[in-house]
Amino acid sequence: MKHQLKVEVKNQSVAVERFLRVVRHRGFSLLQLQLEVVDDKYFVNMTVDSDRPIHLLTLQLAKLIDVHQVELAEQHHQQAI
Amino acid sequence: MTGAELLIELLAKHGVKDVFGYPGGAIMPIYDALYGAPVKHYLTRHEQAAGFSAIGYTRSTGKLGVCFATSGPGATNLVTAIADAMMDSIPLLAITGQVPTAAIGSDAFQEVDVLGISLAITKHSYLVERAEDLAEILQEAIHVATSGRPGPVLVDIPKDIQLAQVSFKPWLAADDYQPEVNLNEVAKANELLKEAKMPVAYVGGGVHAADAQKKLMAFLNETSMPAVSTLKALGSVLPDYEYDLGMLGMHGGQAANLAVQKCDLLVCIGARFDDRVTGNLSKFASNAKIIHLDIDAAEVGKRKPAEASLIADLHDSLPLLAHPQTDGSWLTHMKSMMVKHAWRYDYPGEKVFAPYLLNKLSQTMPSNGVVCCDVGQHQMWVAQHMKFNSPRNHLSSGGAGTMGFGLPAAIGVQVARPDDFVITVSGDGSIMMNIQELATIRRNNLPVKILVIDNQRLGMVRQWQQMFFEERYSETILSDNPDFVALAAVFGIKGQTITKASEVDDAIQALVDSKGPYILHACIDEQENVWPLVPPGAANDQMVTEVK
Ligand SMILES: Cc1ncc(C[n+]2csc(CCOP(=O)(O)OP(=O)(O)O)c2C)c(N)n1
Ligand SMILES: [Mg+2]
Numbered sequence: 001m002k003h004q005l006k007v008e009v010k011n012q013s014v015a016v017e018r019f020l021r022v023v024r025h026r027g028f029s030l031l032q033l034q035l036e037v038v039d040d041k042y043f044v045n046m047t048v049d050s051d052r053p054i055h056l057l058t059l060q061l062a063k064l065i066d067v068h069q070v071e072l073a074e075q076h077h078q079q080a081i
Numbered sequence: 082m083t084g085a086e087l088l089i090e091l092l093a094k095h096g097v098k099d100v101f102g103y104p105g106g107a108i109m110p111i112y113d114a115l116y117g118a119p120v121k122h123y124l125t126r127h128e129q130a131a132g133f134s135a136i137g138y139t140r141s142t143g144k145l146g147v148c149f150a151t152s153g154p155g156a157t158n159l160v161t162a163i164a165d166a167m168m169d170s171i172p173l174l175a176i177t178g179q180v181p182t183a184a185i186g187s188d189a190f191q192e193v194d195v196l197g198i199s200l201a202i203t204k205h206s207y208l209v210e211r212a213e214d215l216a217e218i219l220q221e222a223i224h225v226a227t228s229g230r231p232g233p234v235l236v237d238i239p240k241d242i243q244l245a246q247v248s249f250k251p252w253l254a255a256d257d258y259q260p261e262v263n264l265n266e267v268a269k270a271n272e273l274l275k276e277a278k279m280p281v282a283y284v285g286g287g288v289h290a291a292d293a294q295k296k297l298m299a300f301l302n303e304t305s306m307p308a309v310s311t312l313k314a315l316g317s318v319l320p321d322y323e324y325d326l327g328m329l330g331m332h333g334g335q336a337a338n339l340a341v342q343k344c345d346l347l348v349c350i351g352a353r354f355d356d357r358v359t360g361n362l363s364k365f366a367s368n369a370k371i372i373h374l375d376i377d378a379a380e381v382g383k384r385k386p387a388e389a390s391l392i393a394d395l396h397d398s399l400p401l402l403a404h405p406q407t408d409g410s411w412l413t414h415m416k417s418m419m420v421k422h423a424w425r426y427d428y429p430g431e432k433v434f435a436p437y438l439l440n441k442l443s444q445t446m447p448s449n450g451v452v453c454c455d456v457g458q459h460q461m462w463v464a465q466h467m468k469f470n471s472p473r474n475h476l477s478s479g480g481a482g483t484m485g486f487g488l489p490a491a492i493g494v495q496v497a498r499p500d501d502f503v504i505t506v507s508g509d510g511s512i513m514m515n516i517q518e519l520a521t522i523r524r525n526n527l528p529v530k531i532l533v534i535d536n537q538r539l540g541m542v543r544q545w546q547q548m549f550f551e552e553r554y555s556e557t558i559l560s561d562n563p564d565f566v567a568l569a570a571v572f573g574i575k576g577q578t579i580t581k582a583s584e585v586d587d588a589i590q591a592l593v594d595s596k597g598p599y600i601l602h603a604c605i606d607e608q609e610n611v612w613p614l615v616p617p618g619a620a621n622d623q624m625v626t627e628v629k
Contacts, residue, residue, distance in 0.1 A: 014196060014208070021200050059379035065205040065225055 132162020287351015
């Protein structure tokens with residue numbers, strides 16, 4: 001199933017590497033990725049696809065120290081961290 | 082003050098008295114700052130061992146474990162220990178030297194992209210890019226390693242930043258996200274607890290991480306709920322608890338596995354439904370509703386959905402659980418299962434029987450002694466046949482199952498707890514993986530005890546070859562092992578070899594009574610297997626107890 005995510009991460013390229021690694025490792029393939037710098041943050045829009053339930057990814061992303069917020073677009077479901 | 086001096090001062094400020102490591106070019110300024118410093122450095126003989134010693138240090142005390150390595154090969158040698166800490170949620174701080182900032186990305190001598198390597202094996206990691214960030218990064222690193230669900234953190238420090246003049250800046254943790262217990266979930270959980278007729282508490286490593294043994298025992302004592310433990314939880318449920326069913330899972334006891342398969346409520350306390358615990362997941366505790374307590378939201382519903390989840394520090398969540406008295410008929414059934422499936426030590430042969438030997442060791446060694454295991458059959462026998470009164474006293478590489486863990490971990494424990502009895506229980510395969518650490522024992526006159534259970538085999542793999550690979554014993558026969566007692570003697574360590582059951586009692590006494598380091602080399606039958614065993618893919622009530 002496809003999901004659109006908005007992720008807010010620290011403005012450091014390693015932060016992007018870190019969460020992309022998690023996306024791959026947790027079994028989600030990347031269909032689309034957009035990255036934008038605003039102030040001191042990266043705003044990332046991405047579409048991922050997997051047979052696995054999306055909470056298996058969002059909860060892992062939310063744990064990362066560099067990730068400030070993960071938002072699941074379709075469900076307008078926010079996890080403030 | 083230089084960056085290197087700042088590091089040492091900061092560690093001292095955080096109460097770090099001992100660190101483990103190995104020097105090299107890119108970390109020389111830090112080693113220079115260590116010279117004569119109040120933080121004592123223990124030179125191991127391999128960086129991997131420095132990592133495991135730091136893990137032993139922290140797991141046996143709750144204090145932060147710290148290891149140092151130089152750039153390139155020094156840092157890559159730490160990888161296995163850091164990954165081990167990641168799998169077992171251990172607060173480890175790894176400091177690596179890096180080539181100077183200007184040389185990064187030029188394939189300089191001993192340059193490896195350590196930050197890149199660290200991504201998959203740390204809770205978090207840093208490359209310090211500016212000297213003025215060093216103080217903050219180090220403080221944040223210690224905070225990240227030790228807060229929430231603990232884990233390893235790596236800080237890679239280029240040599241020029243170690244040498245740069247820096248000043249200390251205090252760092253305060255930003256408003257830390259503290260998961261708050263959801264009271265709706267508590268109400269749901271308490272409803273489930275009251276309805277349950279056949280509950281079981283499934284206790285995991287979270288109790289150790291949260292240092293919540295007292296709260297756990299309060300809950301158990303008030304409810305009399307039967308308790309099963311994961312490998313990492315062993316010691317959390319006190320040995321005199323009436324309904325302690327011991328370890329569950331692939332090599333768990335029959336009473337533990339059968340209780341979980343039958344229960345109608347499973348209260349998961351800081352555990353994560355690991356595949357070695359659950360066997361066939363769809364058949365695991367399939368009659369049970371689940372209450373899941375964990376500080377890490379990502380563990381809840383990862384492998385098995387929960388009817389109620391309390392995502393918080395166990396200190397906060399455990400006391401919120403209701404404590405209805407467990408149904409008497411369920412407890413009577415548990416008692417009869419415990420009697421029916423009690424371990425047996427009446428081995429018919431004349432050879433040394435490892436379960437008996439370990440049970441004897443458990444009874445003979447001081448109750449606050451620490452056992453550091455290696456990985457294999459001997460590790461499972463320790464888990465089955467020894468009793469611990471604290472998870473700080475049983476250290477086993479759980480999630481990663483890393484051979485070579487035991488000896489360096491025991492060294493770290495002995496440094497942290499110089500007056501306690503510390504022993505590594507190892508196998509003839511595992512002991513060779515970090516055998517060079519005998520030199521660290523000798524260098525520091527550490528009274529670490531070593532028990533090598535020698536089956537002249539990579540026994541655990543051999544058992545699987547026997548059961549699942551048609552007895553094709555590919556590369557698991559170690560009949561050409563060295564003479565372990567002679568090997569230890571080279572490092573000034575005394576010991577003896579035993580081969581017969583009749584020698585066990587005296588040999589264990591001699592080992593426990595020995596003042597300095599000591600090695601007991603116990604030769605056992607190469608055909609011995611670990612029972613019970615849940616075959617891969619089977620449900621946990623399909624335990625096998627012999628080779629068909
Ligand atoms: C670093 C590492 N390499 C390989 C393995 C796979 N492995 C698991 S148990 C085992 C055999 C261990 O042999 P030994 O230490 O003699 O213990 P025994 O099973 O004989 O008691 C092996 C090779 C591992 N766990 N860790
Ligand atoms: Mg062996």
